[in-house]
Amino acid sequence: MSSASGQASVFEEPRIVVKKLLARAQREGDGAVVRRSIGRHELKYLDPFLMLDEFTVTPPAGFPDHPHRGFETVTYMLQGAFTHQDFAGHKGTIGAGDVQWMTAGRGIVHSEMPVGEGLQTGLQLWINLSSKDKMVEPNYQELLSDDIKRVETDGVEVKIIAGESMGVESPVYTRTPTMFLDFTLQSKAQVNQKIPESWNSFVYVIEGEGVFGSLDSSPVPAHHVLVLSPGDGLSVWNKSSKALRFALIGGEPLNEPVARYGPFVMNTHEEIDQTIQDYQHCKNGFEMAKYWKSQ
Incomplete structure (x- = not known):
């Protein structure tokens, strides 16, 4: 198998899949x-x-x-x-x-x-x-x-929406530090991608099927999300005859309480109540909602 990597091909603590979920x-x-x-x-x-x-x-x-x-x-x-x-x-x-x-x-x-x-x-x-x-x-x-910056090498293409891959960095500013990479692996290709150790990360399989984290694990097909374990990087193999496309996404955890109500996400229920009032009364950031409708 060919391989492509912006970093070393072997990680000290490789990330593996700890949860797999089909998006229905x-x-x-x-x-x-x-x-x-x-x-x-x-x-x-x-x-x-x-x-x-x-x-x-x-x-x-x-x-x-x-x-x-x-x-x-x-x-x-x-x-x-x-x-x-x-x-x-x-x-x-x-x-x-x-x-x-x-x-x-x-x-x-x-x-x-x-x-x-x-x-x-x-x-x-x-x-x-x-x-x-x-x-x-x-x-x-x-x-x-x-x-969008992209790199192609050894049967691997990566589009760097946010973060860095293969020495190339996206210009997108992320208030919450985030990586968002769109990989396409041709048949028999492999990639190794560094991920900051303190970040949470996951894969979403868009097309094809791939082997993630461990070479002896079962291939995962499209429409699955894969939550990854802690570690310093992820290895992926495409053992199939068709192209594999997936998004690799990671971010620095906030470690803050989450209160959410539909399209509003704050830290406390009191802040959610205030947000609902602000929206209903068109104030504190929602002033223009009073008269606006999309065309």
């Missing part, structure tokens, strides 16, 4: 279908990650006007395109391979709707913010596919 389809938004992995009762929270959805939308379904507070959303389009607009006047469209990294902070109301006909698919990740960052002003970072 459920309804969400207005007629959309999502495969939710993190955020279900079997895996409610993987600090600092609140939710991971693989969404599938065919117009006119979508995610109409809705609020957020206290965390970040990362939307990564796999197929088709989505238009985002919010009550602060921001509007943009991301297509296949593009990323929108949104910091909801103290409050945002927005819509996410498909563009054009046919199937639109992607991943959406929710990343928690620390108590000191929950009430920051909303912010966006958008990367077009052509601007």
Whole structure:
């Protein structure tokens, strides 16, 4: 097998799979279908990650006007395109391979709707913010596919959405330190990826099937999330005849209490109650919600 690595090929403490969960389809938004992995009762929270959805939308379904507070959303389009607009006047469209990294902070109301006909698919990740960052002003970072750094070597391609791989670093600023890597391994390829030891991490298998963490473990097919043990890196092998594509995501845990109610994530139930009041009365960050509707 060929191999590719930005670091040493053997780790002092290799990460292995400690939990495997199939993301099953459920309804969400207005007629959309999502495969939710993190955020279900079997895996409610993987600090600092609140939710991971693989969404599938065919117009006119979508995610109409809705609020957020206290965390970040990362939307990564796999197929088709989505238009985002919010009550602060921001509007943009991301297509296949593009990323929108949104910091909801103290409050945002927005819509996410498909563009054009046919199937639109992607991943959406929710990343928690620390108590000191929950009430920051909303912010966006958008990367077009052509601007996402990538490396190809020995049958391995990696798109570096956040963090670092093979000596190449993403320009995305992550308030909660995060890595988000999109790997494609051709048949018989192998990769070894360093992960900061103190971080929690997981894999989401997008296409194909792969062997993760231990060479003698069973191959895992698409639509599974794999929670990884502590360690300094992950090894992955593609023993199949077809390409393997997966996202490797890791983040520094916040180690703070989590109180959540739908699209609001704070530290205490009192803060959630305050957030609901702020949203209902259009104040403390939600002022513009009073008159705004998406077009």
